[in-house]
Structures are given as C-alpha cells and as structure tokens.
Amino acid sequence: MYTYKVAGPQVGIEQEIIRQSCNLIGYGLQSNGTFPAGGSMSNYMALIMARYVKDPSCRENGMTKPLVMYTSKESHYSNAKNASFAGIGKNNIRYVETDEKGRMIPANLEVQIELDIQNGFTPIFVNATAGTTVLGAFDPIDKIADVTEKYNMWLHVDGAYCGSVLFSDAKKHLLNGVERSDSFSYNAHKMIGTPLTCSVILVKDKKHLHNSFSNEADYLYQTDGDDFNLGKTSFQCGRRNDALKFWTLWKSIGSNGLEKIINQQFELADVARNYVANHPDYTLYSFEDSISICFNYKNIDPKTLCTLLYGHQITVVGFGDFREDTFIRFVTINATNTEKDILNFFTVLEEFVEKNSAILKEKHVNL
Numbered sequence: 001m002y003t004y005k006v007a008g009p010q011v012g013i014e015q016e017i018i019r020q021s022c023n024l025i026g027y028g029l030q031s032n033g034t035f036p037a038g039g040s041m042s043n044y045m046a047l048i049m050a051r052y053v054k055d056p057s058c059r060e061n062g063m064t065k066p067l068v069m070y071t072s073k074e075s076h077y078s079n080a081k082n083a084s085f086a087g088i089g090k091n092n093i094r095y096v097e098t099d100e101k102g103r104m105i106p107a108n109l110e111v112q113i114e115l116d117i118q119n120g121f122t123p124i125f126v127n128a129t130a131g132t133t134v135l136g137a138f139d140p141i142d143k144i145a146d147v148t149e150k151y152n153m154w155l156h157v158d159g160a161y162c163g164s165v166l167f168s169d170a171k172k173h174l175l176n177g178v179e180r181s182d183s184f185s186y187n188a189h190k191m192i193g194t195p196l197t198c199s200v201i202l203v204k205d206k207k208h209l210h211n212s213f214s215n216e217a218d219y220l221y222q223t224d225g226d227d228f229n230l231g232k233t234s235f236q237c238g239r240r241n242d243a244l245k246f247w248t249l250w251k252s253i254g255s256n257g258l259e260k261i262i263n264q265q266f267e268l269a270d271v272a273r274n275y276v277a278n279h280p281d282y283t284l285y286s287f288e289d290s291i292s293i294c295f296n297y298k299n300i301d302p303k304t305l306c307t308l309l310y311g312h313q314i315t316v317v318g319f320g321d322f323r324e325d326t327f328i329r330f331v332t333i334n335a336t337n338t339e340k341d342i343l344n345f346f347t348v349l350e351e352f353v354e355k356n357s358a359i360l361k362e363k364h365v366n367l
Contacts, residue, residue, distance in 0.1 A: 001035070001239050002231035011228050014243035017250070021186075022202050024166045026179030032206035034234045035199060035242045039160030040078035042185035042201040043127065045235055047082050049183065049208040050125035050154030059212075063087050068116050070094045071127035072104035072139060074322070076158060079127055092121070101287055102137035102322060104128060110147045117151075125154045130175055130186075131162025134320035134329060135285075136292035138162070142177030155181045160199065162291065164191035167255065168262040174289060182208070190333060191262055191291075194245045209233035261335040265291045268332035271342045285327050293330045294320060297349065300360055302328045305349075308359065314352050315345065 001007045001014065014035060022031040036042045047069065055064055067088050071079045073095045083093050094116070097108045113123045126148050128139040141157055148155040157163065157178055163186030165171040166178075178184055181204070188198040203209050214232040231237060250258065272293040276282040285294040296302055302319040306328060309315050320329040332342065353360065 001241055001243075002229070002234070002237050004228035004230075007230065007241070010241050010244060011230060013247045014230065014241070017243050017246055018200065018202065021166070021200060024172075025175065025184055025202065027184075027202060027204050030205050030207075031203060032209060032233065033200060033202035034209065034230065035239070036185075036201055036235060037239070038197050038199050039076065039158065039185060039187050040081070041235060042160065042199055043076065043078050043156065043158055044082040044085060045201055045213070046127070046154070046156035046183040046185070047086050047088075047125055049203065049212045050156070051086055051088070052212045053154060053208065054122055054124040056211075058087075065122050066092065066120065067124045068092045068094060068121045069125040069127070070096055070109060070112065070123070072096050072098050072102075072129060072132070074098050074102040074104075074132040074134060074137065075127055075129045076133055076160065098137075102132050102135040104139040104144060106140060106143040106147055109144065110150075113147065113151055113153075123151055123153055125156065128155065128157045128181070129161075130157055130159035130165070130178075131291075133161065134292065134322055135287075135294060136162060136290035136331075138174040138289070140177075141175060141181065145177050145180035149180070154183070157181045157184045159184060159186040161187070161190055164188065164258075165262055167192070167258040169259065170263055171266060171289070188246045188249075191265060191335075192246070192249070192258060193261060193335060194249055197240075198242045198246050200246075206233065264335040265332050268335075268337055268339070268342050269293055271339050272330060272332060272346075275343065275346055283327075285322065285325060291332045292320075293332065294322070294327045295330070296327050297353065300353065302326050304360065305353070308356065309349070309352060312352070312356075315348060317345075 004011050018033040036045055051058060069083060069088055080090050083090050094112045096104050099105055116123055128141050128144050130138050145155055165174050183203045185201040188194045189196045210233055213235060269291045273286055276284045276295045281298050283296045306317055306319045318329050319326060
C-alpha cells in the first residue's frame, strides 16, 4: 500500500473509505487520511502533525521551542508514549481534570493553557477522547474546539474506541463539533468488528499529512502522482491492505448495516446497565451512552474476582479505576451478542461467587 505501482486499484478502495468517512464527520474537500497500524499510531501521527505546524523546521533541525500538549486524565495511555517519541517529553503533558463522568473540563483546559503561555511554553495540541478507555465517556468536542481555535492549537479527536458512532444517526450526536477538529481517528476493528487491525486517521487538510510524513525515494516513487502514492502520507513503508477488510464489510451490509452494528452495542449496554441498576447486590458506576458497564458485586474486591474468574477459566473480564473507585469493566463491544448472552454473563458471575464464597472470603482477608 506504499505506491500505486504495487498497490494498484487497492489505492482506490482505501481512498474511497477515507472520503466517505470524511464526509460523515463534515470535513471538506481538502481532507484526506490514511490507515495507520492502530489507534496509538493514529494519536502519534496527529501529534507529529501538530508539532510540525507550530515548529516547521523541526524535521530538519530538531525542536526549537518548549512545546506542550494536553489531554484528559482518562485518555488513552498512548499519549504519554507519544510525547516521549515526539521529543516533547512526558513532563510536558498536561492532564486536564475531568467531570464526574470522566469527560474533560474545557474551562480547566483553558486555565492550564494560559498558565503555560505565561511560563514561556508553546501549547500545540489537545487530544479529545470519543470513548474513554474505562468509562467510555465522550469529551465535549464543541466546547474544547472553542478553546483550541482561540489559541490556534491542533485539535485531535481520539475515537479509537467509540468514534465509530459516526455511522449511527442515533448516536453521532456524541461527536458534536468533530467537524471543527484538525484530525479524527477511529478503529473499525473495535465497534464495527472488522479483523485486526483496521484503524483510520482523517485530517481536515491533507497538506499536513504530506508536510509531516513525505520523504523522497526514487527507487520507490516511479509512477503516478502523490495522490496515488500513499507512502507520501503515511508513517509506514510496506503495510497491509487493511482497507479491504473494512470495504468488504461495508459493501456487504451497507451503511444501514453498520448503523445497526453500532446501535446493537448500545442496546446491549442498556440491558447490562439496567440489570445492574435493578439488583441490590450490585453497585453501578456507569451512565447512559456508554458501552462500558462498570460495576461491583457484593462489595467483592474487583481485582480478586476478575483474577479468579480468569484463573478458573470461567470468563475473561477486566477491571478499571476512576478516581478512588475500582470496579469490574464489562464491555458490550461485540454486536453479535444478544440480550440472552449479556444476562448469562451475570448468571455465570453470580453462580461462581456462590460456589466459591469461601475462597473469596479468604482472598478478601489476605488483601
């Protein structure tokens, strides 16, 4: 997928998916994108583009000014890695406070930006999240865009987890304001269910992809223009044709089919959340419009319970943290499940606890 000479018509397949995706989020004709190696790489590419915009000579001379980036405390862990890779440094990440649902607070973001400017830093990049890793929260993109536009900063929306809501008329309001962002990413191998990996990053102005990632190589680029030589706008050289996996699914079930996949996951989340909310032995930490159902059962330590369920080969479910709370994190991202499957999960969990109460009590004492 690096040159048209090798990839041929597959270039058209990738570009068609990118064009349709750009249309769905409201980017204009100057937009474009690529298929990176995953969500972490999408976030990294966005940061590299933001760095180039603020410090254009950095590709030749290295960074010439102290740059700062911003993200919420609930954002993906790749942001810390990416800051170190990009030369910005982990100490120059500002983790913005979140509200009770784990959403970035725009007012706090602006206060931190003002403070950094006063201290001689150059704010360049804000990472907003569409589906935080634990609670599945959506940052208020529109209000964050008010801040980034005021301070002339790059706004990236990390929708790796839940950005695919762009295919659902019922849920795309969770991305309100995304058309004001500079870049947006989503993983079709998550909510949409294509095989790993299938990640997409979209950029409002395609020149930033070229400016940040192009490099001449006469032994490679021997035919056609840059619009067909995808290596001029990607991080990798040789890469798989991930777009074909997504294209075959989209062609098979259509846009309506993709919407049903998304809606089904939220409906399953409603089933799980309602079950937890209506049973006194459970404590619920989640909210509507999230496919992450976070809960505890009978005040059992969630780390212990998840570990025992895994160790006894009963089921695989993880735990998460938000502020002072730790809980089981049950995700309804598999749209092939049914209501029966969701309720069966709770039945299995409850039966395991009942049969292993002695072990759980011992573990609780040891903790």
